[in-house]
Amino acid sequence: MKLSSLYNEQQELRRNTYSSLTQIYQEVQTFKQELKDFQSFSYLLMRNFQHQYQDYLSQIVDVVQGTQLENENLQFFQAKAVDLEQSLQEINERYQVEKQKRKALHNDLVELKGNIRVHCRIRPLLPFDTESGDPAFQKRSLSLSEKVVHATDDETVLVRCSRPGHTLFNKTFQFERVYSPLESQKIVFGDVCPLLTSLLDGYNVCIMTYGQTGSGKSHTMLGPHSESDPVSPSEADQEMGIIPRAAGELFRLLSENPTINPRVEVSVVEIYNNELFDLLTKDSSGIFGVKRDVITTKEGKSNVPLLTYEHVECPAEFMKLINKSLQLRVKHPTLVHADSSRSHLVVTVTLTIAVPFDSFADQQLSQKLCEEMLCTTQKVKTSEKAGFCPRGLSPAPIPLDPTEQQKQVQAKLQLVDLAGSECIGMSGVTGTILRETSFINRSLAALADVLGALSEHRGHIPYRNSKLTHLLQDSIGGDAKLLVMLCVSPCQKYLAETLQSLGFGSRARQVQRVQAKRRNLLVSGKSK
Ligand SMILES: Nc1ncnc2c1ncn2[C@@H]1O[C@H](COP(=O)(O)OP(=O)(O)OP(=O)(O)O)[C@@H](O)[C@H]1O
Secondary structure (H helix, E strand, O other): OHHHHHHHHHHHHHHHHHHHHHHHHHHHHHHHHHHHHHHHHHHHHHHHHHHHHHHHHHHHHHHHHHHHHHHHHHHHHHHHHHHHHHHHHHHHHHHHHHHHHHHHHHHHHHHHEOOEEEEEEEEOHHHEEEOOOOOOHHHHHHHOOOOOEEEOOOOOOEEEEOOOOOOOEEEEEOOOOOOOOOOOOHHHHHHOOOHHHHHHHOOOOEEEEEEOOOOOOHHHOOOOOOOOOOOOOOOOOOOOHHHHHHHHHHHHHHHHHHHHHHHEEEEEEEEEEEEEEEEEEEEEOEEEEEOOOOOOOOOOOOOOOOOOOEEEEEEEHHHHHHHHHHHHHEEEEEOOOEEEEOEEEEEEEEEEEEOOOOHHHHHHHHHHHHHHHHHHHHHHOOOOOOOOOOOOOOOOOOOOOOOOOEEEEEEEEEEHHHHOOHHHHHOEEEHHHHHHHHHHHHHHHHHHHHHHHHOOOOOOHHHOHHHHHOOOOHHHHHOOOEEEEEEOOOHHHHHHHHHHHHHHHHHHHEHHHHHHHHOOOEEEOOOE
């Protein structure tokens, strides 16, 4: 019994063992299958990975090669850009040289043809461009201060107005030189400076500023100044205008030529309400600014009898006279400009220099002129104060050592700061100032008429219609080198006045006068 139960137990154990073994076997088989599947999946994965790796690798190689190529291209283009930049710079430098040459040739041509040279300066926008006493105007002032006048290059002014409600305007004007609002007093003088060399070479020269009131004429001619702060000829003052700079340059040039025995004389006149005043002399009651007249001499030249010429020996003495005269110059405020000059200011510098005879022909001519001078001086006997020239004559020639072989040349530099042309409605003037304004406008119209008559080669040139044109007759219609410096405002508010000034300048350029001539001998020493 016990044996049988043991047997049964063993049988049971065997069955269980067999069943477990079978189960284990099945699991091993399943595991083996799974392992096999995993192996083939891994293999597949590996192959895929290898393919992808190959792909990426070849892509990377392509990219690296491409980058290298691009790098080489970049370096090539960079080198090319440097080359191009260099040649552009060279071309630019050559262009600037050619431009200067062209400009010099153009200026020579202008002079040969006897044309008037016209420069135009556009001033910067200033606070008073947006200010107005008129409240209705104030509302519009922002748009009216919009810039409509531009310097597109150094010879072209573009006037462009595209404001809704206004006539569209797009017009260019050409001048010998155009200054943008950023260009300094020094740059402006740089273009004027050669005219001083011409003066020393014996040419008469006239430089005048023309433009609307407040457009920058006095600023250009004199620089900022006031009674308490006069114009000083100091190199440190960047804002100095043409007159103090010209004074400095003239004496600098003279100091480089000590043998020419120079004599510089200055007269200053103001033309106010068509009357001419000598600002360097007092009347019997001790008041500066004596009324004078302009006459035409037998030779057809304009002359101011009894005009004072003062002898100056340095820029400081020169500017002292100018500052004294500026204090006398009539100024009144207008709506456009609080410190408006109401008169034309004409500064005349007479330079007499002695130069050696260089040819027999010169001596002959000198003799002739000497005789002419003698005749004239015998007719006009005027007392001569120490340091002053005989009134009403051009300044006296320098007495020379009779044994010296020298000739004298006299040339005249006129620096003219015109009163501003203006529209009466815009400047808001009444009473005395209105009267002044109409005189200013009439004299400027007379100037335009003279230019018109000259450009049309009319037989009669109406110089005598105003004191201004009569006084400037020799410079405008004669053989002087004449430079008109137009001054214009950049803003919309003064468009009409600006167009008027630009039109004046364009007409002035059309005038063909006689070619500028060197002054010849005034009087001579004796030749041996
Ligand atoms: N280029 C410029 N740069 C800076 N300020 C300027 C310039 N031009 C003119 N101004 C200023 O504008 C104002 C008017 O100029 P300016 O007195 O020269 O006018 P104007 O044409 O002589 O006027 P008017 O005919 O009424 O005397 C001044 O305050 C002057 O300093």
